[in-house]
Amino acid sequence: xxxxxxxxxxxxxxxxxxxxxxxxxxxxxxxxxxxxxxxxxxxxxxxxxxxxxxxxxxxxxxxxxxxxxxxxxxxxxxxxxxxxxxxxxxxxxxxxxxxxxxxxxxxxxxxxxxxxxxxxxxxxxxxxxxxxxxxxxxxxxxxxxxxxxxxxxxxxxxxxxxxxxxxxxxxxxxxxxxxxxxxxxxxxxxxxxxxxxxxxxxxxxxxxxxxxxxxxxxxxxxxxxxxxxxxxxxxxxxxxxxxxxxxxxxxxxxxxxxxxxxxxxxxxxxxxxxxxxxxxxxxxxxx
Amino acid sequence: xxxxxxxxxxxxxxxxxxxxxxxxxxxxxxxxxxxxxxxxxxxxxxxxxxxxxxxxxxxxxxxxxxxxxxxxxxxxxxxxxxxxxxxxxxxxxxxxxxxxxxxxxxxxxxxxxxxxxxxxxxxxxxxxxxxxxxxxxxxxxxxxxxxxxxxxxxxxxxxxxxxxxxxxxxxxxxxxxxxxxxxxxxxxxxxxxxxxxxxxxxxxxxxxxxxxxxxxxxxxxxxxxxxxxxxxxxxxxxxxxxxxxxxxxxxx
Numbered sequence: 001x002x003x004x005x006x007x008x009x010x011x012x013x014x015x016x017x018x019x020x021x022x023x024x025x026x027x028x029x030x031x032x033x034x035x036x037x038x039x040x041x042x043x044x045x046x047x048x049x050x051x052x053x054x055x056x057x058x059x060x061x062x063x064x065x066x067x068x069x070x071x072x073x074x075x076x077x078x079x080x081x082x083x084x085x086x087x088x089x090x091x092x093x094x095x096x097x098x099x100x101x102x103x104x105x106x107x108x109x110x111x112x113x114x115x116x117x118x119x120x121x122x123x124x125x126x127x128x129x130x131x132x133x134x135x136x137x138x139x140x141x142x143x144x145x146x147x148x149x150x151x152x153x154x155x156x157x158x159x160x161x162x163x164x165x166x167x168x169x170x171x172x173x174x175x176x177x178x179x180x181x182x183x184x185x186x187x188x189x190x191x192x193x194x195x196x197x198x199x200x201x202x203x204x205x206x207x208x209x210x211x212x213x214x215x216x217x218x219x220x221x222x223x224x225x226x227x228x229x230x231x232x233x234x235x236x237x238x239x240x241x242x243x244x245x246x247x248x249x250x251x252x253x254x255x256x257x258x259x260x261x262x263x264x265x266x267x268x269x270x271x272x273x274x275x276x277x278x279x280x281x282x283x284x285x286x287x
Numbered sequence: 288x289x290x291x292x293x294x295x296x297x298x299x300x301x302x303x304x305x306x307x308x309x310x311x312x313x314x315x316x317x318x319x320x321x322x323x324x325x326x327x328x329x330x331x332x333x334x335x336x337x338x339x340x341x342x343x344x345x346x347x348x349x350x351x352x353x354x355x356x357x358x359x360x361x362x363x364x365x366x367x368x369x370x371x372x373x374x375x376x377x378x379x380x381x382x383x384x385x386x387x388x389x390x391x392x393x394x395x396x397x398x399x400x401x402x403x404x405x406x407x408x409x410x411x412x413x414x415x416x417x418x419x420x421x422x423x424x425x426x427x428x429x430x431x432x433x434x435x436x437x438x439x440x441x442x443x444x445x446x447x448x449x450x451x452x453x454x455x456x457x458x459x460x461x462x463x464x465x466x467x468x469x470x471x472x473x474x475x476x477x478x479x480x481x482x483x484x485x486x487x488x489x490x491x492x493x494x495x496x497x498x499x500x501x502x503x504x505x506x507x508x509x510x511x512x513x514x515x516x517x518x519x520x521x522x523x524x525x526x527x528x529x530x531x532x533x534x535x536x537x538x539x
Binding site for chain 1: 515
């Protein structure tokens with residue numbers, strides 16, 4: 001427990017940090033009705049507020065009609081967000097695992113380099129890293145005459161996986177450091193090599209400890225994928241703006257449109273958060 | 288400073304490394320301005336989010352069930368939705384429904400500027416996290432402290448202000464620090480609603496000069512600098528307000 005807390009491992013958020021197991025059950029049942037109320041309120045405003053609207057090209061639909069009409073497209077965009085988040089998470093976790101282990105390497109240069117890389121990518125803003133990848137990576141890669149196109153969304157995946165990599169590295173390091181040294185010593189006395197000890201003794205025990213912060217990170221990544229709209233990847237938020245333009249750019253539609261996006265993300269991320277909290281309680285290391 | 292500017296111009300002429308935001312007067316002025324807007328955005332949102340956190344954590348211990356539920360709903364709504372969409376929702380969505388007001392020169396302008404919307408939105412976002420952080424800190428304060436204070440005749444508010452909050456603050460300082468660092472890194476979302484902060488200005492410069500690589504490196508360094516500044520400040524605060532026996536390090 002102590003090492004787990006001292007290592008600046010699961011640092012990207014506040015979820016359950018330092019919270020104790022006997023916390024009172026929080027009544028969160030209100031969250032959903034409240035969001036729905038916000039959605040309905042904005043719809044109502046939009047319905048009554050037509051005086052502000054500019055002359056629309058298309059025949060004027062009510063807000064519910066508009067949302068109903070565009071929901072399939074927006075949900076398609078949301079799926080694209082999920083694809084980006086899954087891709088970035090896969091790449092970031094794969095590389096981050098090695099980065100985390102490299103931070104505990106016995107070779108000093110490897111250790112120092114892994115630490116520097118982790119610190120840089122953990123402390124730089126996600127949006128800037130995304131910009132850097134989208135603008136600086138080539139739009140196609142040429143390998144032995146074979147031209148592989150490298151579209152914007154693939155660059156976005158790379159852009160998101162950089163901070164994920166650093167954060168996963170920290171999660172791995174924190175988890176490995178939280179394993180009691182007795183485990184290492186017993187593995188050693190049983191004749192395991194360092195690699196074998198990692199593979200068969202240490203890492204399997206780490207998975208439990210890494211799962212909650214990893215899921216936290218996934219939820220954060222999913223919410224960050226909307227940043228890709230800023231650099232022009234056609235995900236949910238980009239499609240939202242386009243849908244609004246197609247409806248004649250009625251400004252009173254923007255609130256319900258974005259409220260719809262918010263609700264989608266909430267419905268996806270809230271259960272993940274609850275599940276994470278549950279796992280955190282379940283796997284909590286008793287002192 | 289002229290020799291320095293000349294040297295960077297010379298660097299560009301000889302090597303092609305175009306650090307125009309140093310040697311060009313116009314670009315330097317707007318870069319500095321952008322940096323200070325980022326700083327302003329960071330400082331104000333940090334302060335506001337801390338206020339939201341302290342007040343929210345107090346309200347969360349209220350006797351009124353509905354007040355507690357509203358706070359819980361606020362926390363989970365803001366924690367589980369993307370900050371960028373929150374920003375869009377506030378700026379484009381709600382901004383449209385607010386009345387327009389007359390500014391100093393008598394013109395009709397929106398009630399909140401884009402910078403103000405960014406401050407509001409980001410403060411609420413980070414504030415929701417801060418409430419949770421303070422709550423976990425408050426839970427770590429031993430109940431015997433509260434009982435002792437009650438025995439000494441402190442009121443509920445006095446206990447919160449003078450006993451539990453100061454102790455909780457020391458306990459949760461590490462996770463609070465992480466959240467504030469995150470907040471500083473998130474301020475550049477204001478780019479999306481055209482607040483002329485550091486990233487926005489840099490984007491303007493690299494669009495004009497096509498020196499994306501140099502500007503990108505500069506932006507990253509500037510943010511790393513800001514983050515390290517904040518971390519150093521937090522470490523200093525942690526050292527100054529340290530009470531032996533309270534906090535996370537001494538406990539182990």
